[in-house]
Amino acid sequence: MLSPGDQRDEVILDAPAKINLFLKILGRRPDGYHDLQSLMVKVDLSDRLRLWPIDSGIQFEFKGNEVPDDSSNLVWKAAKLFYRHTGIPEGVAIQLEKNIPVAAGLGGGSSDGAAVLLALNQLHGGGLSENTLADLGKRLGADVPFFIRPYSVAYAQGVGDRLTQVSGLGHYEIVLVNPGFSVSTKWAFETFALTSKVNPYILAPEWDYPASTSTYLREIPKFPVDVAVMANDLEKATIPHHSVVGEIKAVLQKCGALLSLMSGSGPTVFGVFPDHDRAVAGFEICCRNFGKMVYLTKPLP
């Protein structure tokens, strides 16, 4: 068990989860990654990281949901990358309180990695700019730059790293339902490519995204249910293998969610509710039906 030294020297940061309000896969790139378009929103379900200086090395421990405790952990990788890039001698202890479900489509590992880069920069004098931290983050994973940025909603292009800030989601509340198993992002993308009868390198043309998130949500009730804009393409891969994802979506919609989709590569499903009362009712029904990994959250402002 690591024990913090002088509390004045420690940095505590929350690492929030994200959902994808839509996720369109445009095609596979020659490097194996996929070009996509997505609207990403940070929510107030968070991991918590606590860092403080030590004489030398990188020490790491976690409590909560199970994550790897070796060099494959994004916390450790982010710390290594920071020290290698800056040339500052290694010297940090990191405690991770893991609250976000793992391999769940909620970006928890990416968010932890981003939080470590931000926290180490703070701990060691703030020498790196936000753009440099975002560039470093991209080396850890496509979603990491989003968590480096201070804004809560972004339209993402490229592999998810080309970001445009979008206005916030406002008063909506979001119920997250995790069915209690994990899905690998790599598996979801590979399986999705197999579902496509067309050239997997060009799956869809680019399209214009709505100017603001709230405009997008206001438009939702007007769309026919199958309209492409409301979709997460990766559901085509996941739902045939995990029918509970479809069942959760149906329950959330029945409870009054304006939009219910799998987030990212899943299997977590979210429902966006127009007000607190309907969100609480949806949350309680999902707790009864789908167990304990159900969360009532708000989008970050």
Ligand code: ATP
């Ligand atoms: P993404 O959509 O960003 O690929 P995800 O939200 O579906 O990811 P994560 O929770 O980020 O999934 O976990 C993805 C993989 O990364 C898991 O296999 C997990 O073992 C590994 N991993 C490494 N470090 C972490 C971490 N700090 N938190 C969560 N997972 C981690």
